[in-house]
Amino acid sequence: MLAPITDPRPPERVRPDRFPVAENLCxxxxxxxxxxxxxxxVLAAPVPALDVRAGQFFxxxxxxxxxxxxxxxRPMSVYRVDRANGCIEFLYKVxxxxxxxxxxxxxxxxxxxxxxxxxGFTLDPAWRNIVVIGRGVGLATLAPLAELAAENGVGxxxxxxxxxxxxxxxxxxxxxxxxxxxxxTDSDGSSAPDNVEAIVERLIAxxxxxxxxxxxxxxxxxxxxxxxxARGIPGQVALEQQMACGLGMCFCCVRAFEVDSEVVxxxxxxxxxxxxxxxxxxx
Amino acid sequence: MxxxxxxxxxxxxxxxxxxxxGTFAPELAQVVDLDRLGALVxxxxxxxxxxxxxxxxxxxxDSGMLNSIGIPSKGLDHFLNETVxxxxxxxxxxxxxxxxxxxxxxxxxxxxxxxxxVDAIEVNISCPNIEADGKAFAMHAxxxxxxxxxxxxxxxxxxxxxxxxxVGDIAEIARAAEAGGADALVVANTLLAMTIDTDSFRPTLxxxxxxxxxxxxxxxxxxxxxxxxxxxxxxVIGCGGxxxxxxxxxxxxxxxxxxxxxxxxxLHPTAMTAIIDELARWCDARGVARVADLVGAVRDxxxxxxxxxxxx
Numbered sequence: 001m002l003a004p005i006t007d008p009r010p011p012e013r014v015r016p017d018r019f020p021v022a023e024n025l026c027x028x029x030x031x032x033x034x035x036x037x038x039x040x041x042v043l044a045a046p047v048p049a050l051d052v053r054a055g056q057f058f059x060x061x062x063x064x065x066x067x068x069x070x071x072x073x074r075p076m077s078v079y080r081v082d083r084a085n086g087c088i089e090f091l092y093k094v095x096x097x098x099x100x101x102x103x104x105x106x107x108x109x110x111x112x113x114x115x116x117x118x119x120g121f122t123l124d125p126a127w128r129n130i131v132v133i134g135r136g137v138g139l140a141t142l143a144p145l146a147e148l149a150a151e152n153g154v155g156x157x158x159x160x161x162x163x164x165x166x167x168x169x170x171x172x173x174x175x176x177x178x179x180x181x182x183x184x185t186d187s188d189g190s191s192a193p194d195n196v197e198a199i200v201e202r203l204i205a206x207x208x209x210x211x212x213x214x215x216x217x218x219x220x221x222x223x224x225x226x227x228x229x230a231r232g233i234p235g236q237v238a239l240e241q242q243m244a245c246g247l248g249m250c251f252c253c254v255r256a257f258e259v260d261s262e263v264v265x266x267x268x269x270x271x272x273x274x275x276x277x278x279x280x281x282x283x
Numbered sequence: 284m285x286x287x288x289x290x291x292x293x294x295x296x297x298x299x300x301x302x303x304x305g306t307f308a309p310e311l312a313q314v315v316d317l318d319r320l321g322a323l324v325x326x327x328x329x330x331x332x333x334x335x336x337x338x339x340x341x342x343x344x345d346s347g348m349l350n351s352i353g354i355p356s357k358g359l360d361h362f363l364n365e366t367v368x369x370x371x372x373x374x375x376x377x378x379x380x381x382x383x384x385x386x387x388x389x390x391x392x393x394x395x396x397x398x399x400x401v402d403a404i405e406v407n408i409s410c411p412n413i414e415a416d417g418k419a420f421a422m423h424a425x426x427x428x429x430x431x432x433x434x435x436x437x438x439x440x441x442x443x444x445x446x447x448x449x450v451g452d453i454a455e456i457a458r459a460a461e462a463g464g465a466d467a468l469v470v471a472n473t474l475l476a477m478t479i480d481t482d483s484f485r486p487t488l489x490x491x492x493x494x495x496x497x498x499x500x501x502x503x504x505x506x507x508x509x510x511x512x513x514x515x516x517x518x519v520i521g522c523g524g525x526x527x528x529x530x531x532x533x534x535x536x537x538x539x540x541x542x543x544x545x546x547x548x549x550l551h552p553t554a555m556t557a558i559i560d561e562l563a564r565w566c567d568a569r570g571v572a573r574v575a576d577l578v579g580a581v582r583d584x585x586x587x588x589x590x591x592x593x594x595x
């Protein structure tokens with residue numbers, strides 16, 4: 001039943017202006033295998049969750065499943081938001097207790113997703129063409145950039161790296177959004193740093209690299225950081241760290257950054273997870 | 284409707300539920316209404332800048348977590364100019380948690396933080412004293428009484444001593460803190476603990492050892508609250524693994540006047556307000572008129588246990 005529109009005090013939970021972050025009680029729609037490494041979780045989510053922006057994350061309360069008994073929440077950046085159908089989506093690799101527990105979720109299960117959290121990717125209005133470079137599960141984090149760039153009329157070249165072709169994620173998302181997709185893999189040797197650097201240099205020469213975006217590989221991040229510094233091109237990197245609260249309270253998830261030649265600690269959950277590429281340090 | 288208010292020394296709290304230091308920040312206002320809390324307790328800070336410990340700073344274990352944050356701090360000026368105003372947007376009493384490695388720093392900090400906006404000072408005497416070979420002040424009764432005596436002389440604000448559970452006789456430490464002039468005790472900080480990754484053979488925390496918190500430690504700390512509450516006349520604030528209203532009631536029965544909630548907020552940012560709501564419902568259903576009536580109400584004086592003199 002709808003509340004009368006004259007209700008002077010709507011419930012606090014539905015006032016996103018006051019509580020932009022919520023423990024969203026979601027329902028699992030699907031949780032299928034993409035390949036033998038990755039799974040794709042689709043959650044029907046309430047309104048606060050659907051406000052998530054590219055690069056932001058949710059802090060997931062993974063219910064214990066068999067021997068997988070995660071105690072803390074698990075941070076995971078959103079892979080896709082489907083506002084028309086009221087869904088948020090995650091792409092994940094089963095590694096530890098948290099993702100093992102997630103893999104056991106079945107359609108209809110309830111799932112508590114705290115968020116949306118953190119600072120996501122931003123697009124400068126001056127940028128006409130961006131380059132997105134990611135590897136492994138980092139490709140899931142970068143995927144929402146495809147849509148964000150398309151909405152803003154920004155051209156995207158996505159260089160997607162993986163061990164072998166079957167583990168290339170987000171190819172369709174970037175292609176459907178009108179981006180150019182270049183795939184590189186370890187299996188055919190095309191993911192070697194020299195080759196990736198040559199591709200990036202060609203894009204710079206073609207004036208298609210107003211900014212860089214990266215996630216998922218320390219090696220690629222360092223490569224881009226060096227090229228970006230040499231060419232004066234801005235960039236953003238999405239970083240991971242173990243977290244407890246996800247809200248900036250516990251100071252568990254700090255990483256070191258270099259700001260004006262000084263090394264400072266920043267919270268990945270609160271000041272990130274997306275950071276200025278110039279300030280990010282090797283991990 | 285139950286009267287949830289409690290009195291911790293000179294401070295009247297609208298309810299007995301407040302955050303544990305280090306598990307709370309104004310950022311939580313993104314998720315819950317902080318004006319509903321019994322008090323606001325800041326993260327511990329030191330006079331000077333401190334970087335904190337290496338990562339990983341957190342590890343999980345069965346029904347709990349280990350942390351080793353190392354009290355990163357931006358110093359006194361930042362606390363007074365940035366942190367205090369950020370908290371003063373909210374109405375509950377503000378408790379400033381202070382930490383120091385030397386008695387001299389502790390005394391100076393207590394004096395300097397005694398500004399109008401601060402309603403009480405929680406003294407984190409669970410941190411290592413570098414003048415005593417790194418042992419925490421609150422690991423020794425004589426050190427506890429000496430530091431509390433000096434702090435008492437340094438500030439007119441209510442002083443809450445936060446004790447460490449890493450001691451053999453917590454009641455002795457509690458009495459020493461009271462003798463030194465503490466207005467209340469917070470029992471307790473985290474239990475010193477360690478876990479090792481059996482794949483990598485490495486300690487799971489960057490600083491090897493850390494503090495265990497969460498439901499895993501609750502029975503240990505309930506016992507300590509019980510022992511402390513019987514040993515002293517000042518209020519005891521229970522802190523250790525509280526996730527539900529029942530957990531809070533357990534602490535009140537053991538003798539706590541109020542409770543602090545920490546790790547539960549990491550799992551559910553709405554934990555504190557949920558506990559307040561549930562506590563009110565529980566009291567109403569049980570016919571408890573004042574939550575203060577539960578304090579120390581454990582029935583430990585009429586135990587009808589069988590006694591066995593020998594096994595035959």
